Amino acid sequence: MVGIVCLLLFDSLLQLSSFASIPGGSRNISFSKNFLFLFVAAVIVCFAVGLYKKVNISTELNYQQLFNGSPLPMYVMTKNTLKFLAVNDAMAKLYGFTEAEFLNMTAFDIRPEAERERVKDFLEEFGELTNESGRWLHQKKNGDVFFVQINFHYVPSIAKGAYLVMITDIDKSINDEKKIDDLLHLYETVNKATNDVIWDYNLVNDELTWMQGYFETYGYTKESSSNSFWAMQKIHPDDRERVQEQFKSVLKDIRKDWLSEYRYTCADGSVKYVRDRGYVIFDQGEPVRMIGALQDIDQQKRFEQQLLSQYEQLKEIAWIHSHQLRRPLSNILGLIELIRAAAVEDCELREIIDLLAVSSKELDDAVILINREAMEGRGSAQ
Numbered sequence: 001m002v003g004i005v006c007l008l009l010f011d012s013l014l015q016l017s018s019f020a021s022i023p024g025g026s027r028n029i030s031f032s033k034n035f036l037f038l039f040v041a042a043v044i045v046c047f048a049v050g051l052y053k054k055v056n057i058s059t060e061l062n063y064q065q066l067f068n069g070s071p072l073p074m075y076v077m078t079k080n081t082l083k084f085l086a087v088n089d090a091m092a093k094l095y096g097f098t099e100a101e102f103l104n105m106t107a108f109d110i111r112p113e114a115e116r117e118r119v120k121d122f123l124e125e126f127g128e129l130t131n132e133s134g135r136w137l138h139q140k141k142n143g144d145v146f147f148v149q150i151n152f153h154y155v156p157s158i159a160k161g162a163y164l165v166m167i168t169d170i171d172k173s174i175n176d177e178k179k180i181d182d183l184l185h186l187y188e189t190v191n192k193a194t195n196d197v198i199w200d201y202n203l204v205n206d207e208l209t210w211m212q213g214y215f216e217t218y219g220y221t222k223e224s225s226s227n228s229f230w231a232m233q234k235i236h237p238d239d240r241e242r243v244q245e246q247f248k249s250v251l252k253d254i255r256k257d258w259l260s261e262y263r264y265t266c267a268d269g270s271v272k273y274v275r276d277r278g279y280v281i282f283d284q285g286e287p288v289r290m291i292g293a294l295q296d297i298d299q300q301k302r303f304e305q306q307l308l309s310q311y312e313q314l315k316e317i318a319w320i321h322s323h324q325l326r327r328p329l330s331n332i333l334g335l336i337e338l339i340r341a342a343a344v345e346d347c348e349l350r351e352i353i354d355l356l357a358v359s360s361k362e363l364d365d366a367v368i369l370i371n372r373e374a375m376e377g378r379g380s381a382q
Contacts, residue, residue, distance in 0.1 A: 077107050077162060078161070111139060115137050136148055148170060180289075196289070199293070204289075235265070242262070243276075251298065261297070275294075275297045
């Protein structure tokens with residue numbers, strides 16, 4: 001733009017000066033215009049080349065800073081030999097090698113012997129077709145072997161081609177999953193001797209997985225069983241809202257344990273009492289998974305209800321009988337007082353009357369106590 005403006009300006013000046021020029025000066029003007037065009041063009045080209053170099057250098061520096069400062073281990077390796085061309089600080093920190101050591105190594109040197117042939121086969125088949133190669137086993141300088149997730153990009157601009165590789169250390173996640181799988185296997189083994197059904201709930205994806213025993217105990221098929229935990233459609237409608245609120249409270253308060261008893265609807269429409277226990281797994285303070293056991297306590301609950309019903313019946317009987325017994329007892333106590341008021345001269349007879357009065361009073365106190373406890377039982381039952 002600057003060059004174009006300069007050309008137009010100088011062209012105007014030359015045209016004005018041509019009026020004052022001597023005859024034959026048009027040839028000089030043409031020469032001057034051509035010379036001026038070449039000069040301005042050269043200035044523009046030099047300016048553009050300098051600007052391009054400056055932008056290119058700035059871009060290279062930015063990429064270099066991103067590469068070195070990345071928290072993820074990264075490296076660049078050649079396509080054919082897999083020799084390291086560059087590694088960042090996170091790479092050196094994770095594997096224990098220095099940058100100088102890495103530059104004298106290949107990608108095979110950070111893998112166990114059994115994995116190296118697999119790397120060759122994978123790159124030959126998918127090297128330029130995909131950016132993710134899944135899980136791999138890598139080896140540190142001290143010999144420790146660990147799992148990583150690899151993402152890579154083919155870079156054809158580098159001579160003979162190269163790969164930019166990003167590493168994610170997933171060893172802890174793999175080990176945690178293995179521990180959980182071992183625990184689930186243990187739970188399933190225990191389940192064969194109990195009424196517990198193990199379940200695994202992924203809170204992130206809202207996916208519920210039932211283990212062995214669920215479909216046999218409650219009659220559902222895999223197709224008819226909902227995978228959504230939050231729906232809780234098989235919990236009895238009268239208990240569902242309470243259970244949902246309990247579960248929300250566990251997640252909100254970041255508690256690890258959950259316990260609830262409720263009625264569960266079976267496939268045939270019958271209802272069973274269950275006790276549900278769960279253990280929440282957190283990742284960086286966020287609940288991500290829950291492992292639990294659903295226990296069939298229907299017989300226990302029915303028996304408890306039967307005992308409670310019998311207990312209430314006994315209290316009712318005791319309350320009725322205490323009233324029926326107290327009426328004649330009150331009459332006896334009244335008759336004793338009448339006999340006492342009469343003139344009884346026989347000392348032995350007076351002594352017998354006193355003993356009868358004491359016994360009647362003790363019996364009356366016992367009846368009053370039974371009546372009071374029966375009344376309290378009736379009140380708590382209501």
